Amino acid sequence: MEKKMKRIGVLTSGGDSPGMNAAVRAVVRTAIANGMQCIGIRRGWQGLITSDFVPLDAASVGHILSRGGTILYTARSEDFMTEKGRLKAVSTCKMLGLDGIVAIGGDGTFRGALELSRLGIPTVGVPATIDNDIGCTNYTIGFDTACNTAIECIDRLRDTMQSHERCSVVEVMGRNAGFLALYVGIAVGATAVLVPERELDLERDVIERIRNARLAGSTHFMIVVAEGVGSAVEIGKQIQERIGISPRVTVLGHIQRGGSPNARDRETATRMGYFAVKAMAEGRTNCIIGTRGGDIVETPIEEALAMKKHLQMDRYQVLETVSVTTPAFTMPAR
Numbered sequence: 001m002e003k004k005m006k007r008i009g010v011l012t013s014g015g016d017s018p019g020m021n022a023a024v025r026a027v028v029r030t031a032i033a034n035g036m037q038c039i040g041i042r043r044g045w046q047g048l049i050t051s052d053f054v055p056l057d058a059a060s061v062g063h064i065l066s067r068g069g070t071i072l073y074t075a076r077s078e079d080f081m082t083e084k085g086r087l088k089a090v091s092t093c094k095m096l097g098l099d100g101i102v103a104i105g106g107d108g109t110f111r112g113a114l115e116l117s118r119l120g121i122p123t124v125g126v127p128a129t130i131d132n133d134i135g136c137t138n139y140t141i142g143f144d145t146a147c148n149t150a151i152e153c154i155d156r157l158r159d160t161m162q163s164h165e166r167c168s169v170v171e172v173m174g175r176n177a178g179f180l181a182l183y184v185g186i187a188v189g190a191t192a193v194l195v196p197e198r199e200l201d202l203e204r205d206v207i208e209r210i211r212n213a214r215l216a217g218s219t220h221f222m223i224v225v226a227e228g229v230g231s232a233v234e235i236g237k238q239i240q241e242r243i244g245i246s247p248r249v250t251v252l253g254h255i256q257r258g259g260s261p262n263a264r265d266r267e268t269a270t271r272m273g274y275f276a277v278k279a280m281a282e283g284r285t286n287c288i289i290g291t292r293g294g295d296i297v298e299t300p301i302e303e304a305l306a307m308k309k310h311l312q313m314d315r316y317q318v319l320e321t322v323s324v325t326t327p328a329f330t331m332p333a334r
Contacts, residue, residue, distance in 0.1 A: 005099040005281060007037040009053070012070040013077075013105040013112065014045030016257055017128045017142025019265035020104055021064040021071055026273025027102050027126075028056045034281045039096055044105070045112045046077035048089035052095065065266060068145075069260045071228065081111055090119045100285060102276045104128050106140070107305070110288060113277070114301045122285035124276045125301060128269070130257060133177035135307030136299040137290025141272065146173070146256045147183050153252055155189045158222060165219040167210065167239065167247040171232035172224060173256050180256075180310050180317040181226035186319050191221040193319055194235070196228035197311040206235070207242050223247070271296060 010027045012020045020235075024040070031038040040056045041047040054060075054072075064071055079085035093101070093116075100122035106129035113123040125132040130146035152173050161168045174180040178195025180224075185193030192209045194200060199252040210221050223231045236247040261269070270287045275296045279287060287305045290297050 003099070005036055007039065007097050008100045008102060008277070008280060009039045009041045009093070009096070009098045010072070010102045011044055011047060011104065012074045012128070013103060015106065015108040015129060016069050016074050016139075017164055018068045018145035018257070018259055018261035019141035019269035020074075020128050021061075021067050022261060022266045022269035023104050023126050023128060023141060023273040024056075025061040025064055026270040027104075028061045028278035029058055029076050029322045030274045031263040032058055036277075036281070040072050040097060041101070043073045043075040044077060044109070045080035045089065046075045047090045048101075049077065049079050049085050051092050051095070066260050068257075068261065069333060070235065072118055076108065077112075078284060080115075086115055086119060089116060090121060095207065100124070100280050102126060102273075102280065104141075104273075106131065106134060107215045110134075110301055114128070114286075114305065117286040122160075122280065123301070124280050124285055125288035125304075126269075126272045127204035127288060127290060128278050130180060131174050131177050132179040133175065133201045133309055134288070134290070134303035134304070135309040136288055137292070137297075139268060139291050140264055141269045142257070142261070143180070144260045145259060147180060147187070147298060148262060149256050149259055150180065150184045150252055152185050153250075153255065154184065154222065154224070157248075157250060158188065158220070161220040161222065161248070167223065167245050169223045169225060169232045169239070169247045171227055171249070171251040173254075174226045174228060174250070176228040177309070178228065180225045181224050181309065182315055182319070185224040186315060188222060188224070189323065190224045190319070191202060191218070193224045193226075193316070194229045195226045195316070197313070198316065200229060201244075202235070202238055206239060210239070210243065210245075213323070216258070226239045226306060
């Protein structure tokens with residue numbers, strides 16, 4: 001007979017993303033609705049080692065839906081990577097009487113959840129990362145808001161680039177995945193987008209595209225670079241060396257992680273948090289909640305961590321087709 005869970009913990013780990021608070025809120029309120037207490041573990045896996053926790057009730061998560069970041073704070077824990085640290089985390093779970101942990105985060109968070117589950121603590125993962133690089137789910141919490149933040153920034157840059165007839169090189173986040181860069185690049189009508197999934201040929205991917213855009217009548221150029229490709233500053237220098245224009249380089253950085261989550265991230269985070277607790281209450285643990293075709297799905301953690309998410313290269317073809325790259329030559333009069 002499956003043991004009924006009476007008290008669970010919830011934590012956020014790794015890089016923060018807009019919508020984490022919405023997921024925490026859903027976990028807490030769904031736990032209460034299922035007759036369970038919920039304990040917030042602060043500062044991710046490190047909080048389980050140091051016993052850094054706070055009891056959560058419906059009122060304590062009443063006004064966090066629209067807030068960016070995470071009220072539970074987040075951290076990366078080197079201690080948790082050691083056997084000693086993980087055993088200390090298990091001791092904290094036993095001391096607090098936790099029957100399971102809902103872990104909200106990305107790949108590193110889920111690897112921690114897997115290790116904890118192997119030590120006898122049931123876990124359920126909720127994918128939250130602006131990188132959108134978790135293989136078992138079509139979508140991760142925070143991606144859409146981060147994209148919109150980057151788009152707003154680039155639109156503002158474009159205004160000044162047009163005014164001064166300049167080239168702008170913008171570096172966006174995404175770690176070793178190009179989902180954010182490609183999505184944003186299409187949305188802003190970039191001249192070129194550089195992603196880690198496509199081997200960089202500077203002449204083909206940047207120089208020729210700028211040259212053709214200029215021949216087609218453009219006087220300003222927008223190059224979007226995923227951080228996993230390399231330094232936008234270095235790419236800017238190579239552009240100047242090869243064709244003599246002086247690009248303005250902007251690294252958007254952590255501004256992409258901040259801000260109030262948009263409707264998609266609030267709704268998705270709420271559904272994922274709800275189904276994470278539902279799965280735990282019904283005895284389905286050691287899995288990651290995800291979306292596929294709009295539906296909520298559950299994937300065993302080990303299987304999920306072995307899955308790779310591939311960039312949809314047809315989107316790259318869309319970008320190349322709709323960007324202005326064909327010189328608009330006029331036939332000479334006869």
